[in-house]
């Protein structure tokens with residue numbers, strides 16, 4: 413028997429912007445400990461071995477930040493707080509139910525375009 417794959421990868425955007433930058437970012441003084449909270453909560457529940465948190469750069473949804481992406485499923489959670497992360501772990505990661513009220517707005521997260529379809533759009 414081989415080494416089991418993780419059941420989930422959670423990509424937490426850890427992009428910060430220098431002070432004075434007009435573009436919003438997911439890591440601010442108020443939100444800088446969310447990744448640590450995510451990791452600590454997974455550890456406390458004893459599931460860090462099968463749920464792999466990933467420190468990510470910008471996921472291109474900065475206006476909805478702080479954000480994190482759960483794979484499999486392409487589920488993007490927005491406007492995160494510690495309380496929301498704990499609830500997402502309990503209900504989605506352990507319970508198997510997407511926490512719809514914390515999912516990014518549909519107009520910001522439409523269905524993916526396949527690379528083949530994108531190449532056709534570009535005339536290649």
Ligand code: FES
Pocket residue numbers: 425426427428436437438439469470471472473474475477478479
């Ligand atoms: S800074 Fe987090 S999505 Fe861009």
